[in-house]
Amino acid sequence: MKDRYIMALDQGTTSARCILYDRQGKQVSIAQKEFRQIYPQAGWVEHDPMDIWSTQIGVAQEALLKIDATYKNIDAIGITNQRETTVVWDRYTGEPIYNAIVWQCRRTAECCDSLKAKGLEASFRRKTGLLIDPYFSGTKLRWILGHVDGAWERAKNGDLLFGTIETWLIWKLTDGKVHVTDYSNASRTMMFNIHDLKWDEDILKELGIPVCMLPEVRPSSEVYGESSPLLFGGPITISGAAGDQQAALFGQTCFEKGEAKNTYGTGGFMLVNTGDEPVDSRNGLITTIAWGVGNKVQYALEGSVFISGATIQWLRDELKILDNAAESEKHARMVEDTAGAYVVPAFTGLGAPYWDSYARGAIMGLTRGVNKNHIIRAALESMAYQTNDLMAAMEEDMGHPLQKFKVDGGASANNFLLEFQAGIMNMPVYRPQCIETTSLGAAYLAGLATDYWKNRDDILSNWQIDRIFKPDMDQRKRAELLDGWHKAVRCTFGWAR
Ligand SMILES: Nc1ncnc2c1ncn2[C@@H]1O[C@H](COP(=O)(O)OP(=O)(O)O)[C@@H](O)[C@H]1O
Numbered sequence: 001m002k003d004r005y006i007m008a009l010d011q012g013t014t015s016a017r018c019i020l021y022d023r024q025g026k027q028v029s030i031a032q033k034e035f036r037q038i039y040p041q042a043g044w045v046e047h048d049p050m051d052i053w054s055t056q057i058g059v060a061q062e063a064l065l066k067i068d069a070t071y072k073n074i075d076a077i078g079i080t081n082q083r084e085t086t087v088v089w090d091r092y093t094g095e096p097i098y099n100a101i102v103w104q105c106r107r108t109a110e111c112c113d114s115l116k117a118k119g120l121e122a123s124f125r126r127k128t129g130l131l132i133d134p135y136f137s138g139t140k141l142r143w144i145l146g147h148v149d150g151a152w153e154r155a156k157n158g159d160l161l162f163g164t165i166e167t168w169l170i171w172k173l174t175d176g177k178v179h180v181t182d183y184s185n186a187s188r189t190m191m192f193n194i195h196d197l198k199w200d201e202d203i204l205k206e207l208g209i210p211v212c213m214l215p216e217v218r219p220s221s222e223v224y225g226e227s228s229p230l231l232f233g234g235p236i237t238i239s240g241a242a243g244d245q246q247a248a249l250f251g252q253t254c255f256e257k258g259e260a261k262n263t264y265g266t267g268g269f270m271l272v273n274t275g276d277e278p279v280d281s282r283n284g285l286i287t288t289i290a291w292g293v294g295n296k297v298q299y300a301l302e303g304s305v306f307i308s309g310a311t312i313q314w315l316r317d318e319l320k321i322l323d324n325a326a327e328s329e330k331h332a333r334m335v336e337d338t339a340g341a342y343v344v345p346a347f348t349g350l351g352a353p354y355w356d357s358y359a360r361g362a363i364m365g366l367t368r369g370v371n372k373n374h375i376i377r378a379a380l381e382s383m384a385y386q387t388n389d390l391m392a393a394m395e396e397d398m399g400h401p402l403q404k405f406k407v408d409g410g411a412s413a414n415n416f417l418l419e420f421q422a423g424i425m426n427m428p429v430y431r432p433q434c435i436e437t438t439s440l441g442a443a444y445l446a447g448l449a450t451d452y453w454k455n456r457d458d459i460l461s462n463w464q465i466d467r468i469f470k471p472d473m474d475q476r477k478r479a480e481l482l483d484g485w486h487k488a489v490r491c492t493f494g495w496a497r
């Protein structure tokens with residue numbers, strides 16, 4: 001009989017992954033599949049919810065098969081997901097009534113403008129910790145109810161259900177028996193009061209959302225139900241769920257106040273644990289729930305950058321100047337600098353700390369000598385500049401420098417990126433051996449609920465360093481580069497207005 005493992009389902013923006021973890025937090029099996037991105041109009045992004053489900057369940061079955069394991073080898077399932085992405089489906093047939101509107105989608109920018117014009121920003125912020133922005137689920141849900149024939153009536157009658165991706169996956173896994181979300185995901189909807197820990201009636205009224213379509217909000221580490229026996233040959237306990245960025249904070253074992261991480265995935269997300277108290281930002285960050293465990297929640301301050309590793313994907317898929325993302329490192333090292341070029345990847349507007357839905361991407365500072373290596377290098381550097389902007393905002397809000405900066409996510413495999421990051425931030429960057437901390441965090445949350453791990457001390461020693469990147473940049477050069485970056489960013493403001 002094989003050992004028992006935790007199955008982490010990581011439903012990211014561009015791919016579904018399943019990783020099986022053992023007690024030491026080591027990966028024993030992994031399967032991954034990209035799925036279709038749908039861009040119906042400029043600035044709009046959708047996914048097919050059935051695609052999300054079929055790729056996710058496909059990789060879960062594949063990960064088991066790869067090591068000849070069955071449901072009996074799995075202690076529990078933990079789910080982590082791209083956040084804010086909004087799905088609405090029919091309670092009886094299980095059919096989605098529209099594609100999932102993805103977190104990056106800007107279609108509700110005007111709706112957000114009108115909410116702001118009504119002077120609602122301060123009260124929304126006080127209650128939800130968020131700014132009014134198309135990024136969050138609330139206006140996406142309102143858009144679906146307003147644009148799909150008969151949807152609002154059906155929702156009011158209780159025939160439709162809303163969910164972010166973890167809710168959709170848990171509903172599918174349990175064959176329509178369980179309709180829940182967790183505190184961390186609820187806190188991204190712009191409909192959830194992060195202080196009272198309840199759906200906010202005033203906001204729901206303002207957005208015209210019937211409360212009966214919303215999931216029950218539960219802790220991030222708790223038994224929600226069992227998967228349908230048809231999926232894996234027998235039932236598996238589902239006992240953890242968290243938004244991917246909060247899960248990564250947990251996976252990096254940032255359990256204490258003041259501990260921070262940055263994830264370089266499709267987007268870039270820096271979170272610092274602020275403990276039992278929510279901290280308000282004066283510098284363009286948002287306040288969010290890190291997780292709810294037992295009867296208490298912990299909060300985080302977050303800087304969200306919409307396009308990070310996706311810049312490299314764009315070079316690969318659209319400009320076709322790369323065969324694969326990892327190759328970007330080799331190209332960046334072929335030149336000494338970017339020859340003055342800056343890439344500002346504001347493809348879907350700018351998130352923190354600028355929050356401009358109407359900004360659009362640009363390559364600035366082009367001269368005749370700029371070649372593809374310079375552009376690739378500038379694209380990687382843009383990921384570091386954006387992270388540096390978040391760091392500056394975070395330190396300003398916290399009133400002191402961050403003590404330790406841990407990184408993870410697919411693009412953190414890139415050594416050039418992290419060397420430049422350490423230099424431009426002028427602080428060391430810590431990369432752990434496991435950079436898949438998102439799924440690891442989901443595994444921990446699930447395994448803590450089933451006693452696979454006894455407590456947090458049991459998992460702390462699983463965090464192992466791979467490499468520390470030390471800052472090594474001349475201070476004058478650093479100041480010049482940052483000046484150029486900020487000048488380039490300013491040029492993108494308001495472009496699509
Ligand atoms: N070695 C690399 N260098 C730069 N970017 C990379 C590298 N490997 C992956 N990426 C980028 O990171 C992203 C994938 O990271 P991942 O954590 O899997 O993202 P997500 O969970 O958002 O789907 C892609 O956008 C890809 O372009």
Ligand SMILES: O=P(O)(O)OC[C@H](O)CO
Binds near residue numbers: 011014083244
């Ligand atoms: O898919 P990722 O890993 O870039 O994460 C997306 C975020 O959850 C969006 O808020």
